[in-house]
Amino acid sequence: MVPERTDSISTFAYFAFGSNMLKERLCLENPSATFLDIGRLKDYQLDFGLWAESVASSWHGGVATIRQSPGSEVWGVIWTIRRDQLDNLDHQEGIHEGLYSPLEVTVESSNHGEMLCRTYQMNNFHASPTSPQYKHVVCWGAEQNGLPGDYIGGLQAVKTNNYTGPSMLDRIEVHTNWE
Template identity: 55%
Template sequence: MMVAVDSTEKSCLSADGEDFFYFGYGSNLLRERLQIMNPSAVLVSVGCLKGYKLAFGLFKGQENHWGGGVATIFPSPEDDVWGIIWHLKAADRQSLDEQESVKHGIYSPIEVKVEQEDAGEVMCLTYQMNCFNYSLTSPLYKEVMCTGAKQNGLPAEYIKKLNAIRTNNYNEITPFTMQVRDILQHLQINTSE
């Protein structure tokens, strides 16, 4: 299902009961991952955030349930970050903030202009990590990102760049990693049938 985008300059940061557009560039490239806590998420289009760079880190060096660095963005005039523009219902704003640990100060919501492939710019909510230390991501996190990038048709050159990301060797089994691995396994079964 696709949603038409009205590219007006209306702010998407307020939690005032309005539907909003969200730019996912990390684990939320994968629809099934995003919909765990945000079931209203509907794909709008592939988008490109110009003037930002993708990085991986840990909030103040603290460990997380992914077992390694997670995605963030930071301004970098020469770089671009590709991702997915999602349309979400207002009711999912709080759960999205919770998923991104806004209350704990790990990520902050920011408003960005994202270029759609064929339909101009749209204002989107996204998240940027606060006080992060660079860290290699886990193989599982990278797999979720790469699967989501392929699932949603990000440019082949960008997918190649994601596939080249170095990872740590974290492979511990936890309830969280089991849930994510089940999602990935289900996707592999469905695509091979």
Template identity: 50%
Template sequence: PNTQLWLTSPLHTGVIFASSSPQPSLYLASLWYKLNLLKERLQLKNPSATVHCVARLKDYKLVFGNHKGLASDRWHGGVATVENSPGDEVWGVVWRMNMSDLESLDSQENVTLGAYSPVELSVKTKGQELNCRTYIMNSCVYAPPSPQYLQVIVMGAEQNGLPKDYQQKLRAIRTNMYEGPLPVMEELERAMQKARERTNHHGSDIW
């Protein structure tokens, strides 16, 4: 019979199913609202990732900052993490991934560099509670996000159908007003364009 192993980590919450299949899956919840809420961003380096469901993390809040105050050259501002905050909540998305992508995911979240640590947290979805893996920033020094970074997070919330009032809260987050270029946005746009092309191709096949 299949067995279940529940794990969690700093920026992602996930459930690992150890089964007899050749490629066991990892269930991953993007609850800290990092960029992985936008599926094109997560699938750039983790192609097996698929949306599983929407979930809520109680008694935590979304914050922005940098590990040890080291500003992100990639995003030119604070990046997202969660921290304990009784009475607050964070909404996010549970993903399903192949275990073969776990190493890539940890690398993407700078776990080996000590920027984030895996943590086990309980999330709730449709009356069911799951213990999941999420990533939480170490030595976080608060800093506002760039407008571009926040835009990606808001797009992910819209794409995955998070509660409307929570989407409004995300849009109201203050940014650092950075207006310079961000190469990562071009990378993301290319990924989104490929996704649109795949969708159009499948649609033409139907007809």
């Protein structure tokens, strides 16, 4: 295994598999995020849910997590982020509230071989359908970064809860209109 590869020791490699695959979403809280590569995490599967039964979320539905599953794989985006923004990412992922736990995983990158990356796994997972808005952001990020077409097709096939109100997507769209 090759240790994490980044441009300098002042950055870390982060493997995003949910809404943070979309650059505009990730950069709301982590402006130094720079695309490095796409990658595949073996022996894990992607799930959508909440960290407690019937809890409210800013996405109005389930959000992405990973869980171990021999023979499965999760595709995502490998970003480099400045170390001084690690607290921002941890806060976004709800580490201090116990919503997610950080993991160090080995990801097979398309152009850099195996890389050690930080990622996050939901605690106390309860399956819950995602909102159409969250699914849109996940698919948008997968397309934006060139994940394999069959994997994107699987993301597009995810069933939603049909929520139609405001969501975090509104904040992303407003932010992208500023630029």
